[in-house]
Amino acid sequence: DAGVIQSPRHEVTEMGQEVTLRCKPISGHDYLFWYRQTMMRGLELLIYFNNNVPIDDSGMPEDRFSAKMPNASFSTLKIQPSEPRDSAVYFCASSLQGNYFEAFFGQGTRLTVV
Amino acid sequence: GENVEQHPSTLSVQEGDSAVIKCTYSDSASNYFPWYKQELGKRPQLIIDIRSNVGEKKDQRIAVTLNKTAKHFSLHITETQPEDSAVYFCAAFGGKTSYDKVIFGPGTSLSVIP
Numbered sequence: 001d002a003g004v005i006q007s008p009r010h011e012v013t014e015m016g017q018e019v020t021l022r023c024k025p026i027s028g029h030d031y032l033f034w035y036r037q038t039m040m041r042g043l044e045l046l047i048y049f050n051n052n053v054p055i056d057d058s059g060m061p062e063d064r065f066s067a068k069m070p071n072a073s074f075s076t077l078k079i080q081p082s083e084p085r086d087s088a089v090y091f092c093a094s095s096l097q098g099n100y101f102e103a104f105f106g107q108g109t110r111l112t113v114v
Numbered sequence: 115g116e117n118v119e120q121h122p123s124t125l126s127v128q129e130g131d132s133a134v135i136k137c138t139y140s141d142s143a144s145n146y147f148p149w150y151k152q153e154l155g156k157r158p159q160l161i162i163d164i165r166s167n168v169g170e171k172k173d174q175r176i177a178v179t180l181n182k183t184a185k186h187f188s189l190h191i192t193e194t195q196p197e198d199s200a201v202y203f204c205a206a207f208g209g210k211t212s213y214d215k216v217i218f219g220p221g222t223s224l225s226v227i228p
Contacts, residue, residue, distance in 0.1 A: 031214065042220040043158070043203060056215060091157065095216075102148065103216050105157040 004106035006092050012112045018080040021109045024073055025094030033103060034067055034077050035091040043091070049075065050097070082113045116141045118206050120219030127194050128227050135222045137204035138186040145208040147180060147187045148216070152201045161202075162189070194226045 005024040013019050025032050033048040047057040052069045060067070064083070069075040079086055089110050093103040117140040127133050139147075148163035164171045164178045164187065171178050175194075180187040191198055204219040 033215070043218040045215060045217065048215050050214065093216075097214065102160045102163075105159070107157055 006106035023092030
């Protein structure tokens, strides 16, 4: 397996534009997490899914953020409209349920909103 | 919800010395405590973990200790090398408020000086 795959790796967009980040989890994993990383706030959990169903979106900062998981092999995180303070590295991670499990991270998407 | 604190936020050591990073958690039901290492510009990756039924675990130069009574756990790196320079994140998992999601501490930036 190629691991968790995110696209794009880098995204530069103008304030007000819509941004869509994509994630393909590891095949067979039943959990998918979206994290945002900044120097000030570290790794923040935005939302996570179990078997494609959103379980907890309490970390989503505003209504401008939305996430979907239409099937087991694909998820998107959308920001509309984007703002400069959304600039960060966004990580997707997947894991397999058990009593204890490891979260495997994608390479991340570095988002810059100008 | 679960709250994970981590200290220190930055740590500099001379090559060959030991480094210790400490974390505390709030949910007494948490039962799994992984540590992730993130090198500059890369994704976080699991380096070691400990479960609540043991007090210590070692893997070559790294070890983790757990004190469930005090609700704290620590990462110990001995004989540090320049390649140990990275940001280290602790996490707590499996508690009543974080049953199936990994909540990370704010991270410790470790610099190993040659």
